[in-house]
Amino acid sequence: xxxxxxxxxxxxxxxxxxxxxxxxxxxxxxxxxxxxxxxxxxxxxxxxxxxxxxxxxxxxxxxxxxxxxxxxxxxxxxxxxxxxxxxxxxxxxxxxxxxxxxxxxxxxxxxxxxxxxxxxxxxxxxxxxxxxxxxxxxxxxxxxxxxxxxxxxxxxxxxxxxxxxxxxxxxxxxxxxxxxxxxxxxxxxxxxxxxxxxxxxxxxxxxxxxxxxxxxxxxxxxxxxxxxxxxxxxxxxxxxxxxxxxxxxxxxxxxxxxxxxxxxxxxxxxxxxxxxxxxxxxxxxxxxxxxxxxxxxxxxxxxxxxxxxxxxxxxxxxxxxxxxxxxxxxxxx
Amino acid sequence: xxxxxxxxxxxxxxxxxxxxxxxxxxxxxxxxxxxxxxxxxxxxxxxxxxxxxxxxxxxxxxxxxxxxxxxxxxxxxxxxxxxxxxxxxxxxxxxxxxxxxxxxxxxxxxxxxxxxxxxxxxxxxxxxxxxxxxxxxxxxxxxxxxxxxxxxxxxxxxxxxxxxxxxxxxxxxxxxxxxxxxxxxxxxxxxxxxxxxxxxxxxxxxxxxxxxxxxxxxxxxxxxxxxxxxxxxxxxxxxxxxxxxxxxxxxxx
Ligand SMILES: Nc1ncnc2c1ncn2[C@@H]1O[C@H](COP(=O)(O)OP(=O)(O)O)[C@@H](O)[C@H]1O
Ligand SMILES: [Mg+2]
Numbered sequence: 001x002x003x004x005x006x007x008x009x010x011x012x013x014x015x016x017x018x019x020x021x022x023x024x025x026x027x028x029x030x031x032x033x034x035x036x037x038x039x040x041x042x043x044x045x046x047x048x049x050x051x052x053x054x055x056x057x058x059x060x061x062x063x064x065x066x067x068x069x070x071x072x073x074x075x076x077x078x079x080x081x082x083x084x085x086x087x088x089x090x091x092x093x094x095x096x097x098x099x100x101x102x103x104x105x106x107x108x109x110x111x112x113x114x115x116x117x118x119x120x121x122x123x124x125x126x127x128x129x130x131x132x133x134x135x136x137x138x139x140x141x142x143x144x145x146x147x148x149x150x151x152x153x154x155x156x157x158x159x160x161x162x163x164x165x166x167x168x169x170x171x172x173x174x175x176x177x178x179x180x181x182x183x184x185x186x187x188x189x190x191x192x193x194x195x196x197x198x199x200x201x202x203x204x205x206x207x208x209x210x211x212x213x214x215x216x217x218x219x220x221x222x223x224x225x226x227x228x229x230x231x232x233x234x235x236x237x238x239x240x241x242x243x244x245x246x247x248x249x250x251x252x253x254x255x256x257x258x259x260x261x262x263x264x265x266x267x268x269x270x271x272x273x274x275x276x277x278x279x280x281x282x283x284x285x286x287x288x289x290x291x292x293x294x295x296x297x298x299x300x301x302x303x304x305x306x307x308x309x310x311x312x313x314x315x316x317x318x319x320x321x322x323x324x325x326x327x328x329x330x331x332x333x
Numbered sequence: 334x335x336x337x338x339x340x341x342x343x344x345x346x347x348x349x350x351x352x353x354x355x356x357x358x359x360x361x362x363x364x365x366x367x368x369x370x371x372x373x374x375x376x377x378x379x380x381x382x383x384x385x386x387x388x389x390x391x392x393x394x395x396x397x398x399x400x401x402x403x404x405x406x407x408x409x410x411x412x413x414x415x416x417x418x419x420x421x422x423x424x425x426x427x428x429x430x431x432x433x434x435x436x437x438x439x440x441x442x443x444x445x446x447x448x449x450x451x452x453x454x455x456x457x458x459x460x461x462x463x464x465x466x467x468x469x470x471x472x473x474x475x476x477x478x479x480x481x482x483x484x485x486x487x488x489x490x491x492x493x494x495x496x497x498x499x500x501x502x503x504x505x506x507x508x509x510x511x512x513x514x515x516x517x518x519x520x521x522x523x524x525x526x527x528x529x530x531x532x533x534x535x536x537x538x539x540x541x542x543x544x545x546x547x548x549x550x551x552x553x554x555x556x557x558x559x560x561x562x563x564x565x566x567x568x569x570x571x572x573x574x575x576x577x578x579x580x581x582x583x584x585x586x
Contacts, residue, residue, distance in 0.1 A: 182451040183439040186432050193427040200423050201437040202408050260427045 002007050012051065015254065015269040021274065026280035040162065045276040047164035048223040050268075054175035055215040057250045057267045062209050063259025064119045065191040066216045068108065068126025070242030074226030074234075075134040076100045079141035081234030082117050090149055098221045104130060106210075106216020113209035119275050127243060135236055144233030154229030160177055164226050171219065172268065179264040184208070193260025248295060249274055273298065336399060337362050338534050340382070344393035346379050355558040356393070361503060361534040366525065368549030368566065369538045372578050375555040377538045382505050383534075385417035386410030397514055398471040398502070416496030417505040420512070422488055426481035430473065431462045434495045451547065465498045469527055472520060483572040486517025490524050497533055504528070505536045510544050521549055540578075542571045556580055 027034040054070050080097030088096070108126060127137045137268035156163045176311050179185040191205050199205045223242070228234045253270030255262025277298070278291050337360035346354045354376040356423060361367055371377050382388045384395065386404030395402050400483045404410045410417070424433050440454045440461075441447045447454070462476050467514045473487055480488060489509050496504045506525070525548045528535055539545050545552060545566075552569060554562040554577040562577045575581075 008547075112436070177452075181453060183437075183441075183450070183453060186428060186436060189427050190425045190436060194425045197421070197423045197434075199423055200407065202406075203437050260425075280418070 007315060012087055012266075015266055015273065015302075018275050019269050022273065022276050022280065026167075026276065026283060030120070030283040033280060035251075039280065040165070042272070042275045042279045043091070043165045043168070044162050045279070046271055047168035048226050048228075048248065049242065050168040050271050051171040051240070052216070052219045052223050053246050053249050053267060054171050054264070055212055055219050056246045056264065057253070057255050057264060058175070058179070058188055059119075059209065059212050059216060060250050060255045060257060061188045061192050061259060061262050062212065063195070064112065064209055064212070065123060065247075065257075066105075066108065066213060066220075067120065067123040067243045068104065068130055068205075069216060069220040069223075069226045069241030069246055070099050070125050071130035071134065072091035072220040073227070073239035073242060074236060075130040075137070075224075076221035076238065077224035077228040077234040077238050078134045078143075080136050081146075081227060082137060084150075085143045086147050087147070090147070094225065097225050098218060101217040101219075101221020101244075102214055103217070105214040105220075108217065109213030113206050113213065128250050131239075133254070138234070138236055142233055142235055144231075146229070146232060150229050151232060154231075156224045167222065167226070167266055172264075175264055179210070183194070185209075189260055247273070253315075254302065254306060256306075270302075335362060335467075337396075338398055339536075340394075340396040341380075341384070342396065343392040344380065344383055344390045344395070345429045346376075346383060346388065346391050352558045354383070354390075354555075356557075357555070357560045359553060359560070360432075360560070361561070363502060363528060363532045363534050364529055365551060366529055366535040366537055366549050368545035368552040369536055369555065370540055370542070370545055370552065370574065370578060371555035372540065374557075375578070376558040377540075377555055378507060379558075380555070381417060381419075381480075381505055381536075381538060384410065384415060384503075385419075385507055386415075411499070411501070414501040415503045415505065416499055417507065417513045418489075418492045418496055418509060419507050420509075422492040424488055424492055425484040427479065428482075429479050430476045430491055431458055434458075434462055434465075434493060434498060438499075461498065465494060469497070469524065469531070471493065471524070484517055485513050486520040489513065489517070493521070493524060493528075496529070497528060503534045503536070505538070507538045508538060509537070510541060518544070542574050545574070546571060554578055 032038060040116075048086065052073075056066060076097045079100045080093050083093035083096045084090070104126065108123055111122050133148055153163060157214060158166055187198070187203045187208055187306065190201070190203055192210055195205055220239070223231045224238055227238050231238075249271040250262075250267050251257060251270070252264070253267035255267060277294055281291050281294065282288065339359075339361040340356060341359040342359050343356040344354055345352070345356055357376070357380060359367070369377055369380070379388070383390045386409050387405070387409045395404065397415065402409070402413050404413070407417075414512070425436060427437065435458050436563045440457050442452045446452070459476065465471065466473065466476065471490065473490060473494075474483070480491065483491065493504065493506065493509065502522065509521050509525075513521065522544060525535060525537060529550070537545065537548060549566045550568050551564065553560055554574065556578060559582075
């Protein structure tokens with residue numbers, strides 16, 4: 001193997017090995033760690049973030065960001081709760097809850113992707129605005145008690161697997177297909193890495209991000225509904241800090257914040273890394289305050305490694321030395 | 334001679350008071366490399382952009398394979414079989430050579446499921462590029478190499494190869510050697526020479542006389558928006574060309 005290949009291989013698989021080492025350490029320190037029930041817990045705890053992370057990573061790949069997911073989640077949940085309380089019934093209320101997320105996503109997409117507003121400013125506005133709206137909708141009165149059918153969404157199991165994990169798996173598999181097997185993956189890299197070129201070639205540089213925002217809003221709404229189902233109540237605390245958890249998994253997974261580079265498998269490892277770290281630290285009785293410090297350190301480490309890889313890659317570029325063009329006889333001036 | 338693949342009939346384009354291109358006619362045949370030269374501001378890029386569908390002519394017709402075309406977008410021109418390689422190259426550094434060549438026109442798996450699920454036929458795309466490497470004897474690194482890792486000349490070759498692999502009859506190259514060093518220029522020029530034997534009509538725009546004299550069969554000279562010369566390369570010397578470009582000499586059209 002050449003140095004270039006080794007470099008590429010460690011870059012692609014580095015996080016996987018970091019995760020494996022982390023799992024090994026916790027397995028030695030705690031006998032309860034490496035068990036099927038505990039890993040089911042880890043997956044269950046991260047399923048909601050996981051399904052929001054998939055469109056979120058695609059947006060980052062396009063050079064965009066959605067900071068409004070947590071607030072859209074709570075807004076969808078409380079609107080669902082109000083719809084249930086006013087007797088619209090479960091199917092209609094669910095549709096209304098999801099529609100709120102899709103509509104907010106379309107609003108973000110229209111302003112950012114079509115009109116060209118700053119993604120950070122618009123979705124930061126959404127972060128404050130959607131949660132404020134959610135608090136206004138509830139008027140301080142939290143609805144609860146939606147019945148057994150709705151409880152299935154957050155607490156049910158199919159073939160022994162919790163429903164949120166199944167939903168996350170479905171979203172992730174669709175994401176993998178779009179990222180690696182469909183033209184969309186390449187188009188997103190083009191949009192994030194060389195937007196003008198992408199537009200010149202005829203790639204839908206506005207519509208792709210627009211639909212990704214809609215997907216992000218929809219995923220946030222689904223996440224909010226799953227949490228509401230688990231709590232059996234549409235509490236206004238749903239989704240607080242969610243946008244940061246989503247961003248952490250994506251960036252830890254090695255997607256470039258400036259767009260144009262990243263892998264969805266990396267994002268999965270980023271998500272699991274955070275999940276395993278928080279779970280493992282609890283298992284070995286480390287103070288929960290330390291968890292945040294550890295995640296912060298991991299993020300800084302990932303950023304430093306990414307810089308290192310990029311430098312090494314540039315050093316290794318197989319370009320012949322280009323001679324400086326000498327003025328040639330007969331050249332037109 | 335056979336019918337031209339591309340024919341321009343008295344194309345004109347003004348920008349306000351500036352007549353960038355004035356009643357220029359031109360015919361390009363398969364297997365022919367036409368050198369289009371002219372001083373800065375002569376109208377070369379404007380003519381190119383009309384052929385590429387980037388701007389619309391004020392007057393005149395563009396005829397491709399005997400059919401009159403009205404290009405609204407760059408995609409229209411491409412669909413008609415005209416590929417233009419601008420100096421910006423339109424390559425995405427983060428994608429590899431195959432991905433760039435098929436960007437925006439990815440091949441999908443045959444059948445209804447391939448179309449419905451938008452699943453790419455990655456093997457077919459690699460094979461098509463592999464064939465292209467062999468057919469044109471492309472002097473490029475492995476086709477999975479990211480464009481970010483290619484030199485300027487190699488990028489230019491990828492951009493031209495994309496144009497040719499798309500089977501277009503006409504390839505327009507806007508100053509492909511302008512920003513390149515000697516070795517990189519050689520890479521591009523030898524590739525253009527090889528295109529001649531593949532029944533492609535190449536319009537090679539440059540203001541470097543040596544490059545034009547080396548690859549062109551025919552040369553057209555633009556001066557202040559007008560075509561001031563159109564004839565076989567063999568009859569002209571570099572001095573003649575400079576004289577035509579600067580207006581020191583005038584030749585019959
Ligand atoms: N978009 C434009 N707007 C105004 N003037 C233009 C534009 N494009 C070209 N021109 C003018 O048209 C003339 C021809 O330009 P161009 O086609 O770029 O020449 P060349 O490529 O041969 O150097 C120049 O005088 C230039 O200033
Ligand atoms: Mg020009």
